[in-house]
Amino acid sequence: MHYIMIDEIQLVPEFEDVLNSYLNMPNADVYVTGSNARFLSSNVRTEFAGRGDEIKLHPLSFSEFSSTRDGDKTLNLREYMIFGGMPQVVLRNTEIEKSEVLKALFQRTYIRDIVERYNIKNTDVLDELLNIVASSTGGLTNPTKLCNTFESVRHEKVNRMTITSYLNYLCESFLIEKSNQYDIKGKRYIDSPYKYYFSDCGLRNARLNFRQIEFTHLLENVIYNELLIRGFNVDVGVVSKQMRTDDGNRIRRNYEVDFVCNQGSRRYYIQSAYKMIDEDKVSQEKASLKNIDDSFKKIIILGESTPVIRDEYGITIISIYDFLLNENSLDW
Numbered sequence: 001m002h003y004i005m006i007d008e009i010q011l012v013p014e015f016e017d018v019l020n021s022y023l024n025m026p027n028a029d030v031y032v033t034g035s036n037a038r039f040l041s042s043n044v045r046t047e048f049a050g051r052g053d054e055i056k057l058h059p060l061s062f063s064e065f066s067s068t069r070d071g072d073k074t075l076n077l078r079e080y081m082i083f084g085g086m087p088q089v090v091l092r093n094t095e096i097e098k099s100e101v102l103k104a105l106f107q108r109t110y111i112r113d114i115v116e117r118y119n120i121k122n123t124d125v126l127d128e129l130l131n132i133v134a135s136s137t138g139g140l141t142n143p144t145k146l147c148n149t150f151e152s153v154r155h156e157k158v159n160r161m162t163i164t165s166y167l168n169y170l171c172e173s174f175l176i177e178k179s180n181q182y183d184i185k186g187k188r189y190i191d192s193p194y195k196y197y198f199s200d201c202g203l204r205n206a207r208l209n210f211r212q213i214e215f216t217h218l219l220e221n222v223i224y225n226e227l228l229i230r231g232f233n234v235d236v237g238v239v240s241k242q243m244r245t246d247d248g249n250r251i252r253r254n255y256e257v258d259f260v261c262n263q264g265s266r267r268y269y270i271q272s273a274y275k276m277i278d279e280d281k282v283s284q285e286k287a288s289l290k291n292i293d294d295s296f297k298k299i300i301i302l303g304e305s306t307p308v309i310r311d312e313y314g315i316t317i318i319s320i321y322d323f324l325l326n327e328n329s330l331d332w
């Protein structure tokens with residue numbers, strides 16, 4: 001058996017034909033890597049479906065990141081939220097070096113490759129779209145809402161299909177990830193709106209020049225990425241409840257569940273809470289979980305140290321450190 005290893009295969013013109021030429025060689029096992037939008041796209045996966053295996057590499061998890069650091073886990077998590085887990089960034093010593101590497105990686109690898117691959121002429125729209133998505137990480141949105149933002153902020157009309165295409169390009173480059181909305185009681189997907197998260201928080205912060213370091217949103221992004229690393233399919237949940245107003249009218253209220261995580265027959269409902277400083281905040285975070293009437297596990301991940309707590313509704317509260325540093329923490 002001959003093992004053929006080719007790095008940065010996307011630099012080879014018509015590399016699909018090159019790889020196809022090896023398919024009929026019984027004594028050849030081929031391994032290829034690529035690191036940009038030319039290679040990391042659904043087109044390539046479709047081209048070789050059933051004839052090869054795809055191994056998707058994520059940035060370092062917090063557990064992997066922590067293995068390179070000594071000291072306080074709180075400071076380590078803060079650094080991880082700000083600068084992310086890209087290996088070439090983790091190896092840099094100063095914040096200035098980390099920032100420069102992230103900005104260069106964003107512009108020279110991701111953006112340049114997307115622009116060249118899809119022959120994008122109006123790069124200003126792509127740039128502004130990235131800024132909007134980065135600023136609203138974890139917020140519900142859709143192409144129509146984004147078009148309205150362009151019109152209100154930039155006083156520019158952008159075609160809805162253009163926004164949809166650009167979002168798909170960003171997802172296909174694995175720069176951002178899309179999470180669909182799922183109606184828990186209705187057991188169905190909702191077409192719109194949905195959420196976008198960055199595959200690496202450092203890239204998100206670099207895009208905004210480290211101006212919007214909002215740990216509430218970054219915590220949610222870190223949890224989302226960790227769930228993907230662990231192999232879960234992750235959706236945004238919504239659960240509705242019929243209520244009566246003070247004047248006796250019936251209304252329907254929708255509660256959001258941050259993450260509905262599925263892996264085979266396993267399912268978890270997860271809320272991200274940076275802090276729960278009083279009973280009102282505790283009640284707010286528990287409200288959506290209490291309205292889910294099935295028996296799957298319901299968890300609140302708290303952004304600070306706490307012992308594992310279980311209440312009378314079957315809701316478990318664990319700290320972000322226990323969740324990130326223990327692979328089986330969801331089953332505690």
